Amino acid sequence: MSRSVRPALLTVLVVVAAGAVAACGGNPASAGPATAAPAGVVAVEARNDPYSFSPSTLTVPAGSVTFSVKNAGTEEHEFEIFKGETVVDEIEGLVPGLTKELTVTLEAGSYTYVCKLNGHDQLGMKGTLTVQ
C-alpha cells in the first residue's frame, strides 16, 4: 500500500519531551537569569595553570545568586556547587574562552564549588562559598 505511518511511540516521546519542557517552563524557581540577581553577578574564572577557580573563596547573601563563570584556561571545565556531597547546581560544557551564567537560589550555609571533570578538584580546582 502507501507509505507506512510513523511509529506511535515516536509521537509519544515527542509529547513526553514537550510536556517536560512545558512543565519546567512553569517553574521559575531555580532559573530565569533575565530577571534574577538582585545581589549582582558574581564573576568567577576557571583556570588550569594551575588548576584553580579565581577567586577561591566567595561570600554572597542568601537568595538568588547569579554566577558568571569564564573559562580562562585551555581545557574544558565545569562549575559545580556542592552542599556537602550533594550537587546544588552546575555549569557543564564550559570550553576554553566560554562564559556561562548560572542563577541559583541558595540558603545560608557553607558550600563548595568544584570542577569534578577529570579530577580537577583534586588538583586544586575548588573554592569555598559562604552564603549568609
Add this chain to the structure above:
Amino acid sequence: MLATFFLMLREGLEAALIVGIIAAYLVKIGRRDALPKIATGVVAAVGLSIGLGLLITLTIEKLPLVLQETLEGLAAVLAVGVLTWMLFWMRRQGRAIKGELEHGVDVALTKNSTRALVALAFLAVIREGVETVLFLIPILSFNGTGIDVVFGGVLGLVIAVAAGWAIFAAGVRINLRRFFTVTGTILIFVAAGLVAFAVAEFGEAGFFSNTGAAFDLNRVLPDNGALGSVLRGLFGYRSAPTPLELIAYLAYLIPVLFLFVIDRPLLRKPAVAA
C-alpha cells in the same frame, strides 16, 4: 579548539555507533526498505533536539538540575531497555539464519521490531542531542570563544557522524556471524555504560548518595582526553567512577555478556568438517 572537539565528539559518538549498527543490520538482513524509517527517526530526533535546545535556551536558560538529571537518567534507562531487547532480538534472528547466509536473508521484520529499531535510533540521538545543542548554542554564539572553538565543536560532530558511517560501511561488509558477535558485544558495553550513566544522573538528582571513587585513572587515561573521549562516548568510560557506578556497570555487563556469549555457538556456522 581541542577541548570543544572532544566534547562534541563524545556527545555524538554513541548515537552514531548505535544508528550505524542498526542501519548495517537492516542492510545485512536484506531490509534496506526499512532504512528510511530509521532515517525518519534520526531526523525527528535531531530536529526535536534543536527545537528543545533553542526553546530551553530562549526561555529558561537551563532546566532545573533535578529535572535535568532525572530526565537524562530515565532516557538512559529507557535506552538500556530497548538496546537489551534489540540485542537478544538480533540474536534470535541470527539463530534462525544459522549464520549460513551472509546477506540478503530477508528476515521478517514485524511492525513491532521495526518500531523498536526506530525508537532506539530516535532515543540514541535525542538522548545526547538536546544536551549537545545546549552545549553548542553558547559556543556558536561566540560568547567569549573564537572561530577555532566553534570549528572544533562542529568538527567533533562531523567526525562522530563520519564514525557512524564508517561503522555502517564496515558492518555491511563483514559476514553476518561476525557482525552479530562484534556489534552485540559492543552494544553490551554501550548499554553497561548507560546503566552507570543513569546511576550517576540519579545520584546527582539526589535520589541516593553516589560519591567516592572505585579507582582513579584521571592521570593515566582521562575521560576528556583523546582516547578517553572516544571510550567515554562509546562505552561510557569514566576515569574515576564511583563504587556504585562501577557496580552498576558490572552488574549489567557480566550477566548480559554471559547470556550473550553462551549462546554464541548457535550463531556459528556448524563446525566446518575437515
